[in-house]
Amino acid sequence: MMECVQRISSDSSLAEAILEESGQNVNLCYQCGKCAAGCPIAYEMDYKPSQLMHAIRLGMDDLVVNSKTMWLCAACETCTTRCPQEVDVAKVMDAVKITAMRRGIKPTIPEVASFYKAALSNIRMCGRMYEVGMIVALKLRTLDFFKDMGLGMKMFKKGKLKLMPSFTGARRTMKIFGRVKSIENLPRRCRPGTAGRNQTV
Ligand code: SF4
Numbered sequence: 001m002m003e004c005v006q007r008i009s010s011d012s013s014l015a016e017a018i019l020e021e022s023g024q025n026v027n028l029c030y031q032c033g034k035c036a037a038g039c040p041i042a043y044e045m046d047y048k049p050s051q052l053m054h055a056i057r058l059g060m061d062d063l064v065v066n067s068k069t070m071w072l073c074a075a076c077e078t079c080t081t082r083c084p085q086e087v088d089v090a091k092v093m094d095a096v097k098i099t100a101m102r103r104g105i106k107p108t109i110p111e112v113a114s115f116y117k118a119a120l121s122n123i124r125m126c127g128r129m130y131e132v133g134m135i136v137a138l139k140l141r142t143l144d145f146f147k148d149m150g151l152g153m154k155m156f157k158k159g160k161l162k163l164m165p166s167f168t169g170a171r172r173t174m175k176i177f178g179r180v181k182s183i184e185n186l187p188r189r190c191r192p193g194t195a196g197r198n199q200t201v
């Protein structure tokens with residue numbers, strides 16, 4: 001009897017970069033569409049999660065890195081839990097963003113990238129999210145000073161926005177950032193916890 005061997009690989013450089021960055025093998029995707037069917041943001045995306053996966057496999061790197069899809073992804077992980085092939089689609093979305101930035105591609109939704117940067121530097125500095133500081137940093141990045149002002153005032157009146165940061169746990173958070181940085185500098189195969197699912201090509 002003839003043995004059927006399925007080669008789960010492709011020549012996509014982006015697929016390779018995603019595997020390196022996230023450990024996720026997009027070539028396991030068999031286009032069932034369950035990720036797209038469950039995605040709460042799919043209706044806003046230019047390419048649904050399953051379409052993006054297919055485009056990566058086909059080596060359509062330009063289309064993928066210039067897509068809005070990964071920037072709209074809310075990281076809710078619905079796709080990840082639904083995938084019958086156990087591809088962590090949410091991780092793939094992150095890896096596409098990181099790879100696009102490394103390749104010098106401007107984010108297709110710059111406000112989202114600005115939000116990530118403002119939020120991360122805020123947490124690194126204060127140890128946890130300090131909303132007022134984050135809003136100021138975001139406004140300075142986007143130069144959109146009046147958007148959501150009414151909502152901000154409402155939150156402030158209800159005591160949801162604190163004027164001063166607490167710095168609780170700031171030292172510990174700084175250590176975590178330091179550790180993550182040193183892990184990021186390691187080749188992926190040497191990073192702790194990389195032995196997992198879907199890493200073989
Ligand atoms: S993680 Fe992103 S792509 Fe996946 S279901 Fe949630 S919003 Fe959609």
Ligand code: SF4
Nearest residue numbers: 029030032033035083
């Ligand atoms: S759920 Fe998994 S196998 Fe199905 S289309 Fe999405 S990534 Fe591919």
